[in-house]
Amino acid sequence: MIPFFLSWRRLPSPQKTPRFPSLVLSYVMDCDQTLQYKPSFFQFYSRHKSIPVYDALFQKLWKWYKYRERYHIYRCFSQASRLVSETLHSLVLDLYKPAFARLQAKTKLSYGTQYVDDITRSWSWLQGVWKKKERWYLRLARLFGLVSSFVLFLDIFVSVGFVMSVTYMLHDMKEVVQSYWWLFWLILAASFVKIVLDKFVVTPLVFRRWWQRYAQSINAIKDELARFEALGLILRYDLDYEKDIIQVMKRFEQYRRVLFDSKNVA
Numbered sequence: 001m002i003p004f005f006l007s008w009r010r011l012p013s014p015q016k017t018p019r020f021p022s023l024v025l026s027y028v029m030d031c032d033q034t035l036q037y038k039p040s041f042f043q044f045y046s047r048h049k050s051i052p053v054y055d056a057l058f059q060k061l062w063k064w065y066k067y068r069e070r071y072h073i074y075r076c077f078s079q080a081s082r083l084v085s086e087t088l089h090s091l092v093l094d095l096y097k098p099a100f101a102r103l104q105a106k107t108k109l110s111y112g113t114q115y116v117d118d119i120t121r122s123w124s125w126l127q128g129v130w131k132k133k134e135r136w137y138l139r140l141a142r143l144f145g146l147v148s149s150f151v152l153f154l155d156i157f158v159s160v161g162f163v164m165s166v167t168y169m170l171h172d173m174k175e176v177v178q179s180y181w182w183l184f185w186l187i188l189a190a191s192f193v194k195i196v197l198d199k200f201v202v203t204p205l206v207f208r209r210w211w212q213r214y215a216q217s218i219n220a221i222k223d224e225l226a227r228f229e230a231l232g233l234i235l236r237y238d239l240d241y242e243k244d245i246i247q248v249m250k251r252f253e254q255y256r257r258v259l260f261d262s263k264n265v266a
Contacts, residue, residue: 021051021052025230027226032251054087057084062218064076065215089130095232100126119249231259
């Protein structure tokens with residue numbers, strides 16, 4: 001079985017991944033196909049300022065990937081995890097918290113406290129998913145750091161073992177090889193083999209595998225944030241244009257199941 005870091009699979013291409021706005025719209029249409037025929041929705045969508053911000057974030061993360069020879073993979077992974085965690089935090093506070101406050105105010109105005117528990121459960125679900133994802137992003141960065149340190153330690157261990165093996169081998173060959181020049185050339189040849197293996201075999205394979213994991217993680221994170229954004233957009237749109245507040249709540253629960261429960265994201 002080939003170790004996980006020894007993989008020759010082709011690296012993902014940034015050009016083949018959908019842009020964040022397109023991904024959000026695709027999830028919006030998964031929830032409600034009729035929205036594509038409503039000019040009011042696209043006017044509302046064009047006024048939404050957070051989507052270009054998130055799009056710029058993922059363009060930046062993909063730029064690190066595109067020019068990966070210039071960057072250190074662990075530093076990129078750590079910064080990406082921190083930026084995504086902050087983005088998700090901002091998404092919940094800027095998009096969902098005001099929307100749920102409006103939803104609760106409108107519900108109380110029309111129905112009193114009858115549906116407060118339903119709104120509270122929806123808000124608790126959202127906070128639970130958000131905190132779970134935020135912890136996962138930060139844990140992923142720490143895990144990546146530990147694995148990177150382990151690989152570095154393993155490389156040092158192998159290097160020391162290789163040097164000691166050569167030393168013992170040369171010690172046993174003293175009686176056969178009388179000339180110190182022969183010993184010198186044998187040590188030089190062994191060192192050359194070790195350097196070639198490190199530079200042209202082990203390091204490129206590890207480099208490729210780490211960046212594969214980085215690209216896969218960025219795509220997964222972008223997909224999840226797009227789901228959150230799509231669900232929040234529909235909620236805010238319904239609060240602006242839907243007069244029946246009970247219908248707003250039903251649609252939110254329905255689309256939550258479409259975007260999250262069916263994908264086992266939550």
